[in-house]
Amino acid sequence: MDKGIEIRTSPHLKRVVSVEKIMRTVVLALLPICAFAVYQFGLSALLLLATTTGVAIWTEWFFSRLSGKGNTVSDWSVVITGLLLGLTLPPGFPLWMAAVAAFVGVALGKALFGGLGYNVMNPALVGRAFVQAAFPVAITTWTPAFAPGRFAELIPSTLTLPFMQPIPVDTWVAGLQLDGWSGATPLAIQKFQHIEPPLTDAFTGMIAGSAGETSALLILICGLWLAWQRMLDWRIPVSVLAGAALTALPFWLADASHYPSPWFVLSSGGLMLAAWFMASDMVASPVTARGVVIYGLFIGSLTVIIRLFGGLVEGVMYAILIGNAVGPLISSWTQPRVYGTSSRKSQG
Amino acid sequence: MNLEAQIQTPQPRTPAWAMLRTLGGIAMISGLLVALVYQFTLPIIAENQRVLTEQAVFRVLPGAVGKRDFVITADGALSPAGEGVDGALVYGAYDQDGGLVGVAITGSALGYAGPVNVMFAYDPECACITASKVLQSNETPGFGDKLDFDPAFLKNFEALDARLNDGGDALANEIVTVKHGTKTQSWEIDGISGATISSKAMGRAANNAAQRAVPAIARDLAVLTQQN
Amino acid sequence: MAELPNTEERLTPDTFLRGLWEENPVFVMLLGMCPVLAVTSTTVNALAMGLATTFVLVCSSLLVSLLRNWIPKQVRIASYIVIIATFVTIVDYAIQAISLELYAALGAFIQLIVANCVILGRAEAYASKQKLMTTLVNSLGMGAGFTLALLSLGTVREILGNGTILGISLFPADFQPWIVMILPPGGFFVLGAWLLLFNWLRLRKERKATGPIGVTADAR
Structure with missing residues (x-):
């Protein structure tokens, strides 16, 4: 530009951050987690992530064409949905079910509301909630991490024919001859047998679980990087984690043999991934600074309550969906007072 | 409709007797219809009920061809069901020669989604429960409905210990559902993993049924085996 | 909804057909949602509920x-x-x-037919103003439309949720049932999908009727 002074009307933004840029950065932050998932669970995890992302992109393209809005795939947000969905599913999840989850998530959770910016809830979690209700057995079938030959062969259930029951993995797992493999995630072991697996394992990902939720440490690093890049509101993950830890603390102090410790609560299950990458969904979270803190604390404590007292082992998915649902209400409660007015009522 | 029109044609007042006549008339027609249908369907419904119970009894007690109803009276005795006796029903099942095959007893307990009503077959000879059939439940399909289909779970009820204690007024060992894979005693039920609440309800239902019926059956076995 | 006839209607095929399509109680008027969502988990339940409602609808309309x-x-x-x-x-x-089994499956929803607004709506808006014959035909059409709607939910939910239709297995033994479909949320999903289809068809029909210009887009 060769003009000397550029005069503009307000707002005077220092830099223009496009939706596309934000989304690309988030994808970038998710890549190490995906890479670790593939390293951990092998080819099956790779195919799973490719399926969810591919179907999510196709669904977005299909609905944007149907609605005549032009192609909205290029804003990258649907790639995040696909990747996140893949990361929350068990590594041996049948691909056809993963495709159903991705389609339902994008179609029902996003496209029907009008696309990006209009969705009430996190699309990836909508998809996961649907398959959780539709295929409750398949979504709780776990396979061991670091299986020998995981880059040469697939987990048998991955390539199940569409509409058929997943191929049983029992004999395959038994063939691996792993010591101490019980098929249960640390959360389930804690809930039903009240034994806390070693924390370092949960932190570094040496456990059973969904493809991308096992290493709390890696997720934490990626999330922190994203927050440092100012691509997410750090208040949300921090308050989610604080809410979870604070809710778990009194129970643990009262009866440590029965209830999990706050550290265990933070590092186990999908809480870390959900706090950094799902609760912080820009569209579905409240817009005020005070609101996001309330929203985060609410999700965190609801997660722990569902985990401790609900029928489900992991509660973070429903906690976030409920959090998304009350998000607008929190936003309207926490509207800042208009400068110069005396009470909130005067806003009308 | 404008104002003038309204004034020109005022609404005629409906006399009270017309309203009374209409409501009364309709109530009478209604009462007549309901009474007629009730009279007509009553025997059919009773027959349906009987067939349904009989089917359930014959299913839990294979080999039975006849069924007689008994009632556990307030003082813990067993008497043939009939007019004027009420209490919990038990069903004696008989083979062709009139010999007692077993007794069908029912119990209910609160499950995951409302009550679970179950019929159990009780064999006085081995003092154990030999079969089960869920009569009614709203348990989640895919989880709770395993109670009636899961072969491993049904195996629990092939010889479930229901011995009486020395006093003869309660079971020697309460029937309980234990966590999947931890069954050690013959009075324990191995739960279904993933359907813990439903399988626990089933255990409580079995316990309720046995605690109530077994002492009475043991006391008045003669009433049951008596040929008629 | 077409304007309610305040004068006595002449008997035409439309008297019957309106209930099936143009004024379908479920897909167009969205009435009687309670049984529509609650008892359509299998085809048999849906059919029984539809027929029971039709019977009540026809008889009470006639008497009214x-x-x-x-x-x-x-x-x-x-x-x-x-x-x-x-x-x-x-x-x-x-x-x-x-059948007592059917009775147990339908549960309280049989008694709740009394609160089904399709029936009271028909009595108030149609039967109280029309002759016996047109009322009979119209309420039969409405009942048929209601039954059809319940059936279309019931079959989809049973096929996906159980792999069967009328209890007959459609798929090989290792078919994976979509359990959510026989649970309450499945009712909402399937109803939503049918409404989507019905509205899409109706819009297309209206577009065709108004020509390609389509300025008079859907008013509803």
């Missing part, structure tokens, strides 16, 4: 039409409710006599 000049305006709602409740009680006994 028969007594239409005899019921004062002030007590008409009370009269309609008593008439509807009578036929619901009759259906209740009839279903118990036909």
Whole structure:
């Protein structure tokens, strides 16, 4: 530009951050987690992530064409949905079910509301909630991490024919001859047998679980990087984690043999991934600074309550969906007072 | 409709007797219809009920061809069901020669989604429960409905210990559902993993049924085996 | 909805067909959602519920039409409710006599037919003003439309949720049932999908009728 002074009307933004840029950065932050998932669970995890992302992109393209809005795939947000969905599913999840989850998530959770910016809830979690209700057995079938030959062969259930029951993995797992493999995630072991697996394992990902939720440490690093890049509101993950830890603390102090410790609560299950990458969904979270803190604390404590007292082992998915649902209400409660007015009522 | 029109044609007042006549008339027609249908369907419904119970009894007690109803009276005795006796029903099942095959007893307990009503077959000879059939439940399909289909779970009820204690007024060992894979005693039920609440309800239902019926059956076995 | 006829209608094929398509109680008027969502987990339940509702609808409409000049305006709602409740009680006994298993599957929703607004709506808006014959044909059409809607939900939910239709298995033994479909959320999903399809068809028809310009887009 060769003009000397550029005069503009307000707002005077220092830099223009496009939706596309934000989304690309988030994808970038998710890549190490995906890479670790593939390293951990092998080819099956790779195919799973490719399926969810591919179907999510196709669904977005299909609905944007149907609605005549032009192609909205290029804003990258649907790639995040696909990747996140893949990361929350068990590594041996049948691909056809993963495709159903991705389609339902994008179609029902996003496209029907009008696309990006209009969705009430996190699309990836909508998809996961649907398959959780539709295929409750398949979504709780776990396979061991670091299986020998995981880059040469697939987990048998991955390539199940569409509409058929997943191929049983029992004999395959038994063939691996792993010591101490019980098929249960640390959360389930804690809930039903009240034994806390070693924390370092949960932190570094040496456990059973969904493809991308096992290493709390890696997720934490990626999330922190994203927050440092100012691509997410750090208040949300921090308050989610604080809410979870604070809710778990009194129970643990009262009866440590029965209830999990706050550290265990933070590092186990999908809480870390959900706090950094799902609760912080820009569209579905409240817009005020005070609101996001309330929203985060609410999700965190609801997660722990569902985990401790609900029928489900992991509660973070429903906690976030409920959090998304009350998000607008929190936003309207926490509207800042208009400068110069005396009470909130005067806003009308 | 404008104002003038309204004034020109005022609404005629409906006399009270017309309203009374209409409501009364309709109530009478209604009462007549309901009474007629009730009279007509009553025997059919009773027959349906009987067939349904009989089917359930014959299913839990294979080999039975006849069924007689008994009632556990307030003082813990067993008497043939009939007019004027009420209490919990038990069903004696008989083979062709009139010999007692077993007794069908029912119990209910609160499950995951409302009550679970179950019929159990009780064999006085081995003092154990030999079969089960869920009569009614709203348990989640895919989880709770395993109670009636899961072969491993049904195996629990092939010889479930229901011995009486020395006093003869309660079971020697309460029937309980234990966590999947931890069954050690013959009075324990191995739960279904993933359907813990439903399988626990089933255990409580079995316990309720046995605690109530077994002492009475043991006391008045003669009433049951008596040929008629 | 087409404007309600205040004068006596002449009997035409449309008297019957309106209930099936143009004024379908479920897909167009969105009435009687309670049984639509609650008892359509299998085809048999849906069919039984549809037929039971149709029976109550036809009988009570006929009786209302028969007594239409005899019921004062002030007590008409009370009269309609008593008439509807009578036929619901009759259906209740009839279903118990036909099959107790079906009765248990339908549960409280048989008694709740009395609160089904399709029936009261028909009595108030149509039967109380029309002759016996047109009322019969119209309520049969409405009942058929209601039954059709329940059936279309019931079959989809049973096929996906159980892999069967009318209890007959459609798929190989290792078919994976979509459990969510026989749970309450499945009712909402399938109803939503059908409404989508119905509205899409209707919009397309209206577009064709108004020509390619389509300025007079859907008003509803």
